[in-house]
Amino acid sequence: MKTVCKKDQCAGCMACVDICSKKAIQVVDSVVAYNAIIDEEKCINCGACEKICQENKSPIQQKPIVWKEGWANDQKIRKKASSGGVASAIELAFVNNGGTVCSCSFENGFFCFSSAQTEQEIEKFTGSKYVKSNPKGIYKKIFDLLRNGKKVLFVGLPCQVAAVKNFVGDRKNLYTIDLICHGTPSPKILERFLNDYQLDLVSASNIKFREKTKFYLENNQKRFTVPTVVDNYLMTFLDAASYTENCYECKYAKTERVGDITLGDSWGSELAEDIQCKGVSLVLCQTEKGKELLEQADLHLSDINLERAIQWNHQLHRPSEKPKQRDKFLKEIRKGKKFSLCVWVSYPKRCIKNFIKTILYKTKIVR
Incomplete structure (x- = not known):
């Protein structure tokens, strides 16, 4: 091979x-x-x-020259976003200035990449997507847009940003945002989880992975578990047990970044809890192009301690570590067993705790 x-x-x-x-x-x-x-x-x-x-x-990676935390001033944008809405605010300003944004959206059962040139179109990019996406076709699209003199903003994972830069070369009109990434599972993992509920990705609609600091998978506004329990898909994701092999050796999980801007959650923020609940983004800027993007967008930004931000976002200094349950979990998945059974075999103690929490919630003993 x-x-x-x-x-x-x-x-x-x-x-x-x-x-x-x-x-x-x-x-x-x-x-x-x-x-x-x-x-x-x-x-x-x-x-x-x-x-x-x-x-x-790997393209050149640079240390941040500006580090901030903040959110979109437009509270509608901030409310819809998984975090502080900074990505959406930057995208909005970019299309309003005549540019094209390329990023990930969920369409017809696929996490794919598409382009947007209007405020309505960029709405499809909103929200975290904790699964490996497929950028096939977007590279040629970006190359053609740049060749025709258009400004393009690409928003994606660091490996995808690096791929765009390798594909089109050093272009004055190319702007990039890389997202702080824990790692990504195959979409087959998500498909298998949905199968437990007689669903598949094609029939799923409006998939949502989190609400601010609360992590839960939701399809068409329906959650897969009670509010006091993290569902099996996100449990394995947050434990780093479901990622593909390359993620544990990611060369982009460090302070030097590949994008003009890096965005993530401002974990460890020292702001008041009521402010954090509304969503606060971490913003690292590596280039003058990045500064330009921030200046054009309608954002509230304030200074942060970079060392503290790195401390609370381990992907800024190392990749996710492979847990001991990972090999067993994926071995069971590949055998074709139900997702819930694969999780039970791999995390028996945690599953028992979640079962008890579910019973207590349903009997209204705990809320």
Whole structure:
């Protein structure tokens, strides 16, 4: 098996698929890992895929020159956002100035990338998405927009930002925002979780992964568990047990960042609790382009202690660590067992506690 990058270290950025003129590359998802496999019968050995792969060649990463915390001044934007709405506010200002925003949205059962040029269109990008997305096709779209003199803002995970930079090169009109990332599971993991409830991704609608500081999976405004218990999907996600192999060796989980701006949650904020409940974003700015984006947007920003921000966001100094339950959990998943059973086998004590919490909530003993 010939792969574009080191075996089991593919991030699934899909840049190699977009660059290959012979359609000789297929990204295979084994749940445990992604691999970009080359069909040697179709391959002409041009080397384009290997050169563009962000795993093989990482763009320049820079230390922050500005660090802030804050939120969108527009309270409607802030309320809809998972955090403080800073990404949405920047995107809004960007399209209002004639630019195009490219980011991840959930459409027809797929977490894919699309473009937006109006305020209404950027609404589809709102909200955290705790699953591996598929940027296939967006690289060519961005390349064409830039070639035609358009300004483009790409918002995605650090590996995806790196892939965009490798694909289009150093472009004056390209602006980038990378998101602080814990790691991402295969969408097959989410599909398996939904199967326990007789759902699948295609039939799911309006999937939501969190509400400010509360983490729960919701489909069409219906939660999968009682409010006092974290559902099985997010339990494995938050424990870092469901990520693909490459995430545990992520080269972008450090203070030096690949985007013009880095956005995340301002965990460890020293602001009053009632302010934090409304959502507070962490904002790191690495470039003059980043400063330009911040100045154009309608934001409330205040100074923070960078060392404290790094301390409370471990992805700013190291990747997520693989828990001991991860191998067992994914082994059970690959056997085809129900998601809930895979979790019970891997986390028996936690599942017993959650079962008790559920009973106490349903009997109204605990609220």
